[in-house]
Amino acid sequence: MRCLHTNKNDNSACREEAKEYLACRMENNLMAKEEWSKLDSDEWAAWSKRGDPVLHIELAKWADIFLIAPLDANTLAKISNGLCDNLVTCTVRAWEISKPLIFCPAMNTKMFQHPLTSSQITILKSWGYLEIPVIEKVLICGDTGPGAMAEVSTIVEFLKDLINKQGIK
Numbered sequence: 001m002r003c004l005h006t007n008k009n010d011n012s013a014c015r016e017e018a019k020e021y022l023a024c025r026m027e028n029n030l031m032a033k034e035e036w037s038k039l040d041s042d043e044w045a046a047w048s049k050r051g052d053p054v055l056h057i058e059l060a061k062w063a064d065i066f067l068i069a070p071l072d073a074n075t076l077a078k079i080s081n082g083l084c085d086n087l088v089t090c091t092v093r094a095w096e097i098s099k100p101l102i103f104c105p106a107m108n109t110k111m112f113q114h115p116l117t118s119s120q121i122t123i124l125k126s127w128g129y130l131e132i133p134v135i136e137k138v139l140i141c142g143d144t145g146p147g148a149m150a151e152v153s154t155i156v157e158f159l160k161d162l163i164n165k166q167g168i169k
């Protein structure tokens, strides 16, 4: 959040910073169990025998709110069909339906306008998941139209409201 703010929402700068941050923490064994950033490879690294905690189950139990931003077309399709082949989608499958899950779709306008997108979003909403809708702007591919992820400030405000309403500390 801080990086996005400093770099005026330039994701590429933040991706690099996040990669360096994660690499450094992993090298120095500083990845606390509760840390928000987890990788697919951590799933198996953390488990060796029956009774050991399974990361996606632990994350699903531990978190109060699940935010998926951006939710791309591929992961939207997987979630709406119950597929779970990585850490994010496994955690979604283990997510208690009564806890809030917020998703922020993001994709090219052509992909967004395909009828599959609205049917899949409808499925997620029918489970009580909360959508922060896409906005219109110049997309990463240079096209202009609907499909861009909501502004980070919109997402932050939405989260703050939800946290206040639910009384989450």
Ligand SMILES: Cc1cc2nc3c(=O)[nH]c(=O)nc-3n(C[C@H](O)[C@H](O)[C@H](O)COP(=O)(O)O)c2cc1C
Residues within 6 Å of the ligand: 071, 072, 073, 074, 075, 106, 107, 108, 111, 140
């Ligand atoms: C530069 C670039 C940008 C992309 N941006 C998006 C995007 O905003 N939304 C989307 O649905 N797919 C996008 N894609 C396609 C996804 O990367 C692709 O569907 C991938 O399989 C998603 O995998 P994941 O759901 O496991 O993250 C993009 C691909 C490229 C090369």
